[in-house]
Amino acid sequence: MHKKTIAIVTDKPKSVFNSSYLISYLIPLWQDRGHRVVISTKWPFPDADVALLHVDLTRVPLVYRLISKKYPVVLNGNFPDNSKAIVSQHLLKIEDHYAGPVIVKTNGNFGGMPDIAKSSKGDSRRVLNETSNLETLNWHAIRAISPESYPVFRDKSDVPAGVWRNRHLVVEKFLPEYDGNGLYRMRACFLFGDQEVNMVVTSEKPVIKGSNICSRELLDEPAPEALRVLRKKLKIDFGRLDYAVSEGRVVLYDANKTATLSRQSGLEWADRVIRPLSHGIEKYL
Structure with a gap:
């Protein structure tokens, strides 16, 4: 294969090389194969054979989306918005008739925290502290919630009235999967091109994050066809889909276009994820 140039268009250039982002694991492997990787945060973006849009915000700002005018291939160029309003198949409105547990989430990705941090008036640490106690929240006014603290309610009638009036929040059917020991179970599909x-x-x-995981296991089986249909609908080239199989149905929880891999998993385990994914770029070169 001829050596190519890969452009990473990002809002966090330092984090691209040293963080829990998947991309920080992939770049050294591409460089070892002789490919050149260039990083850019603003227009005009550098010349390259392919670009990967890697902006850790719920909605990618227009300035980054302009890269589609420069490059022949822009990975995730057709997936600029991963808000729950776009991703979720199980949102509820106040007038909907539904009996069963529900979960309140932010419409923004990862509890809305990246968007708060990017805001000129945002202070994500302050927001994290203020939303750690759900009993004292002003549900009508908040813009973010600690993502590990999304509350689950027995019924939608128990949801605070302010939630329904807050455009930054959504109410979703709570459709969990359990293992044989009664633990909550979540599946993740890391994907890049034709690799997964x-x-x-x-x-x-009930809300599974890296800090509260009891066990993790790689699966030899492919992703369910229903998940692949959802991926095609979202037009996501690179990232991670978090989902469950609840009562035989695929339930998509999240679609992350700047996916991370917890360093708590260990480098050997991470390598088993990253090396196959690193070949996904070859489809586009």
Whole structure:
């Protein structure tokens, strides 16, 4: 294969090389194969054979989306918005008739925290502290919630009235999957082009994040066809889909276009995820 130039268009150039972002693991492997990787944060973007849009905000600003005018191939160029309003298939309105548990989430990705941090008036640490106690929240006014603290309610009638009036929040059917020991179970599909790596994690907590995982296991089986249909609909080239299989149905929880891999998993385990994914770029070169 001829050596190519890959452009990473990002809002966080330092984090691209040293962080838990998947991209920080992939870049050294591409460089070892002789490819050149260039990083850019603003127009005019550098010349390259292919570009990867890697902006850690719920909605990618227009200035970054302009890269489609410069490059022949822009990975994730057709997936600029991963808000729950776009991704979720199970949102509820106040007038909907539904009996069963529900979960309140932010419409923004990862609890709305990246968007708050990017705002000129935002202070994500302050917001994190203020939203850690759900009992004292002003549900009508908040813009973010600690993502590990999304509350689950027994019924939609128990949801605070302010939630329904807040455009930054959504109410979703709570459709969990359990393992044989009664732990919550979540599946993740890491994907890049025609490559995918599937895993399953368990937790005692209903909202599973890296800090509360009890176990993790790579799966030999491919992603369900229903998940691939959702991926095609979202037009996501690179990232991670978090989902469950609840009562035989695929339930998509999240679609992350700047996916991360917890360093708590260990480098050997991470390598089993990253090396197959690193070949996904070859489809576009």
